[in-house]
Amino acid sequence: MNVTTTSARGLFNNFRFVFPLYQREYSWEPEDVDDFLSSINLIIDRSKHSERRGDYQRLMGAIVLASVENSDNSNGVLEFNNEDEHSDSDHRMEVSIIDGQQRLTTIMMIASCLAKKAAELKRFLVARDIINPYISKVDSRAEEIVWSVRFSNVGANNWWYGHISSEFGKYRNDIELPEYESIESDSFTGPGYVTSSIEKMKKAISAVDNYFKNNVFDDDDSELTMSRIKDWLGALRYSIRFILWEEKDAADAFEIFEALNSKGQQLTTVDLLKMLTVGTAHKTEQEQVYNEWNNFIIAINGLGIRDSQIETFIRHIFISKHGPVSGKEVYFKFKEIYFNNSRDKKTRERFIDLLNASLDVYEFMWIKGADASLVQKALSWLVSDGEQGAEGGSKDESHVEYARIVLGACLRTLDEQVGLRILRPLFLCLARNISPETDPSAVKNVVMSAIGVYLRIVFKLAKGSSESNVVEIAVGNLCKEISDKSVINFATSQHLTSMRLHEVDPKEVLNELRGSNVYNVGVLNLLLRSVAFKTIFPPFEGNAIRVWQYGLEDASWSAFSSRPSYDPSLDFLGNNVLYYGIRRPRNTRSFEDVKIHYPEGIVDDTVVSFIVQNDEWNDDAIAKLSDYYVNEITQVWSKWF
Numbered sequence: 001m002n003v004t005t006t007s008a009r010g011l012f013n014n015f016r017f018v019f020p021l022y023q024r025e026y027s028w029e030p031e032d033v034d035d036f037l038s039s040i041n042l043i044i045d046r047s048k049h050s051e052r053r054g055d056y057q058r059l060m061g062a063i064v065l066a067s068v069e070n071s072d073n074s075n076g077v078l079e080f081n082n083e084d085e086h087s088d089s090d091h092r093m094e095v096s097i098i099d100g101q102q103r104l105t106t107i108m109m110i111a112s113c114l115a116k117k118a119a120e121l122k123r124f125l126v127a128r129d130i131i132n133p134y135i136s137k138v139d140s141r142a143e144e145i146v147w148s149v150r151f152s153n154v155g156a157n158n159w160w161y162g163h164i165s166s167e168f169g170k171y172r173n174d175i176e177l178p179e180y181e182s183i184e185s186d187s188f189t190g191p192g193y194v195t196s197s198i199e200k201m202k203k204a205i206s207a208v209d210n211y212f213k214n215n216v217f218d219d220d221d222s223e224l225t226m227s228r229i230k231d232w233l234g235a236l237r238y239s240i241r242f243i244l245w246e247e248k249d250a251a252d253a254f255e256i257f258e259a260l261n262s263k264g265q266q267l268t269t270v271d272l273l274k275m276l277t278v279g280t281a282h283k284t285e286q287e288q289v290y291n292e293w294n295n296f297i298i299a300i301n302g303l304g305i306r307d308s309q310i311e312t313f314i315r316h317i318f319i320s321k322h323g324p325v326s327g328k329e330v331y332f333k334f335k336e337i338y339f340n341n342s343r344d345k346k347t348r349e350r351f352i353d354l355l356n357a358s359l360d361v362y363e364f365m366w367i368k369g370a371d372a373s374l375v376q377k378a379l380s381w382l383v384s385d386g387e388q389g390a391e392g393g394s395k396d397e398s399h400v401e402y403a404r405i406v407l408g409a410c411l412r413t414l415d416e417q418v419g420l421r422i423l424r425p426l427f428l429c430l431a432r433n434i435s436p437e438t439d440p441s442a443v444k445n446v447v448m449s450a451i452g453v454y455l456r457i458v459f460k461l462a463k464g465s466s467e468s469n470v471v472e473i474a475v476g477n478l479c480k481e482i483s484d485k486s487v488i489n490f491a492t493s494q495h496l497t498s499m500r501l502h503e504v505d506p507k508e509v510l511n512e513l514r515g516s517n518v519y520n521v522g523v524l525n526l527l528l529r530s531v532a533f534k535t536i537f538p539p540f541e542g543n544a545i546r547v548w549q550y551g552l553e554d555a556s557w558s559a560f561s562s563r564p565s566y567d568p569s570l571d572f573l574g575n576n577v578l579y580y581g582i583r584r585p586r587n588t589r590s591f592e593d594v595k596i597h598y599p600e601g602i603v604d605d606t607v608v609s610f611i612v613q614n615d616e617w618n619d620d621a622i623a624k625l626s627d628y629y630v631n632e633i634t635q636v637w638s639k640w641f
Contacts, residue, residue, distance in 0.1 A: 002246040008107050008236040011063065011244070012133040012148055016094045019101055021152040021290040022278030024271040025197030028102050030207035036106055037211045043239050044231050062243040063100035067093075094150075100242070105201070107236065108134055108149065109208045114229050115175070116167055117212070121222050124174040130233065131175050135164060138176065145178045152286075159198050163205070269311050270297075272331045276339055277348060289348070296355050317358045 006014075028036075039060070047056035097104060111134030118127040132138070136147050151157035161178075168177055216232070218224045267275075274293050281289040300310055315330045325333050338351040 002244075004244050005059075005241050006244050007238060008240050008242070009133065011104070011242065012107075014093065015065065016146065017104060017149045018094055018096050019105075019149065019151045019153070019156075020096050020279065021286045022275040023097065023101050023152075024267065024274060025153070025156070026102065026105055026201045026204065027197070027271075028106060028200065028204055030203050032102075033106060033109075033204045033207040034211060036103070037110070037208065037215075040110075040232070040235055040240060041215065044235050047235065047239050048231075057239050057241050059241050059243065060103065061100070062245055063104070064098040064245045064247070065095040065100075066098055066247045067095060095246075098247075103242075104149075106204060106208070109201075109205050110232070111135060111236075112164060112167060112205075113208050113212050114232055117217055117225065118229055119168065119171045119175065121226060123226060124171070126226070126229065126233075127171070128175045131168075131177065136176065136178050145176050147178055153197070153290075156197060156201070159201070269314060269327070269331045273314065273334060276331075276335060277351065280339055280348065281345075285345075289352075292352055296352070296359065299359050314355075317355065 039058075043056065043058050049056070111130050115127045115130035115135070118124075118130065133148060136145050138145050147161065149160070151160065165177065168175060216225070216228045218228075277293055278286055278290045297310070300313065311327070311330075315325065315327055318325050318330055318333060322333065322337065334351065338347045340347070
C-alpha cells in the first residue's frame with residue numbers, strides 16, 4: 001500500500017490507465033460535468049491571488065489504483081514519482097483504475113478541448129504539451145506512441161480512439177498521436193459495447209465544449225484565450241490535488257473502493273454489484289461475466305423497467321429469495337451470501353442465475369398478462385410431473401418460491417393498474433390453493449405481502465377516483481376470495497403497519513365499509529390496525545401511544561386511560577385477534593372486571609367469555625366490540641380529519 005497526494009498531470013505522467021470491465025461505464029450527466037468544471041474555474045480564480053504558482057491547492061477526492069496483472073510493475077508496490085510537476089518519464093506503469101474513472105475521463109475531455117483550441121490557434125507546442133501526457137505519449141520501451149488510457153470495454157475503447165483521431169486528424173503532422181483508423185463511432189458493435197455509456201460520453205464532451213466556449217475562450221482575442229488555457233493547464237499541474245491510493249493487489253484496492261463508495265452511496269447498488277460480480281471473476285472469465293451482466297441490464301430495460309427502477313427491482317429480487325432487506329443493505333447482503341469466497345465460481349453463477357430466473361418470471365407475468373387462470377397454470381407448471389420444488393422442497397414450497405419471486409420482481413416497479421392486474425390473482429390463487437398448514441410462515445408471508453400491496457394500490461387509486469365505491473369493491477373481493485381467518489389475522493398483525501391509509505380519508509373508508517354488504521371484522525381489522533401509526537396522525541409523528549391516549553380520552557375513556565394498568569400499545573388478544581388498540585386489561589377475571597371498562601349494553605356473557613377465557617375466535621363477541629369501537633373511533637377520527 002502506498003498513499004500520497006498528486007496533481008492531475010502527475011497522475012497522467014506516471015501511469016497508463018486501464019478501465020477494467022467491472023467498472024461502471026461513464027455515467028456523468030452534463031450537470032455533473034458543469035459542476036466539475038465550475039469547481040476547477042473557482043480554483044483558478046482563487047489561485048491568481050497566491051504569491052506563487054501552486055500555493056493555492058484544493059483536494060478533488062481520492063484515486064484508487066491497482067497493478068495490472070501480468071504487467072511489468074505487478075510484482076511490487078507501484079513506484080510513483082511524486083515530483084509530478086517536473087516528471088517527464090518516457091515510460092508509464094499500467095494500472096487499473098479502481099476508483100476515479102469519472103473524474104479522470106472528464107479530465108481527458110478537458111485536455112482534448114484545450115489541445116484542440118491551441119492547435120486551431122497554431123500553438124502546436126502547447127497542444128503537444130497537452131496531448132502528452134493526457135491523451136497519448138511516446139513509450140520509450142515499446143518504441144511507439146501509446147494511448148494514455150485503455151478501456152477494457154471494446155466499444156468504449158474504439159469510440160474514444162476514433163473520436164480523438166477525428167478531432168485531431170488534420171493536426172496529425174504537428175502533434176503526436178497513435179495511429180488509428182478514423183471511422184464512424186456509431187458503427188462499433190464489439191464485445192461489451194454499451195450504447196448508453198457512449199451517449200453519455202458524447203454529451204459530456206459537448207458540455208465541456210460549451211463550457212469553454214461560453215466561459216474561457218474568446219474568439220476575438222487569441223492571446224487572452226491562450227492565457228486562459230495556460231491557467232487551466234496550471235490548475236491541472238499544480239492546484240488540483242488527489243489522494244492517490246496504490247495497491248499491489250486488485251482485491252485489496254477493491255476493498256478500499258467499497259469503503260469510499262458504498263457508505264455514501266456515490267455509486268448505486270447496481271454499480272457495486274456489477275463491479276463485485278465481474279471484478280471477482282478470473283481474468284480469463286471477466287469478459288464473459290461482463291457480457292452476462294450487460295445482457296441482464298438490457299433484458300430489464302427491454303421489459304420496460306427504467307434505469308431509475310432497476311435498483312428497486314434488484315432489492316426485491318433479494319427479498320423474494322432471502323427475506324426483507326433495506327435498500328442500503330442490499331449490496332452487503334448479496335455479497336455476504338454469494339461472494340463470501342470471492343473466487344468461488346459456483347456462487348457467482350448462482351447469483352447470476354437468480355437474476356435471470358427473476359427476469360423470466362417477471363417477463364412471463366408482464367408480457368403474457370396475468371389473470372387467475374394464468375397464474376394457476378404457471379404455478380402448476382412449476383411443479384408438474386411430480387418434480388421436487390425449489391432446492392429440493394415440496395410442491396407447496398415451489399408455489400411459495402414462485403410467489404416470492406413474482407412479488408419481489410413486481411413490487412413498487414409497476415404502475416398501479418398493472419400492479420392490481422398481477423398481484424390480485426397471485427394472492428387469490430395462493431389463498432385458495434395452498435394450505436397454510438403446509439408452511440404457515442412462508443405461505444402467510446406471501447399472502448400477507450400481496451394483500452398489503454393490493455390494498456395500498458387500491459387506496460392510492462381511490463384517492464383520485466371519481467367512483468366512490470373503489471375501496472368497497474376491493475375489500476369485498478378480498479372477503480369473498482379469502483375465507484381463511486388465520487391468513488387474514490396474520491396479514492392484520494404483520495403487514496398493514498406500513499399501509500399508507502392517509503392517502504384516503506379513513507373515516508369515509510370506514511363508513512363505506514360499515515354501510516355496505518361486505519362488512520367483515522377481519523378486513524376491518526386491517527383498516528383499524530393502520531390508524532395508530534404516524535402517517536395517520538402527523539401531529540403525533542412516531543408516537544402512536546399518545547395518539548390513542550389523547551384520542552380515547554376525548555371519547556370519554558379518561559377514567560379507563562388513566563388507570564395504571566392501561567396499556568394502549570397495539571397488541572393482540574388471544575389468537576392474533578386485534579383488540580382495536582386496547583390490550584386486555586390486567587386483573588380482568590370476571591364479568592364485573594370487564595363491565596367497568598365498557599358502557600352498559602356492550603358487555604354480555606359472550607364478550608366476557610371472549611375476554612376473560614381468551615377464546616380463539618368468537619364472531620358474536622368481536623361483532624359487538626367492533627360496533628362499539630368503530631363508533632368511538634369514528635368520533636375520534638371526526639376531530640382529526
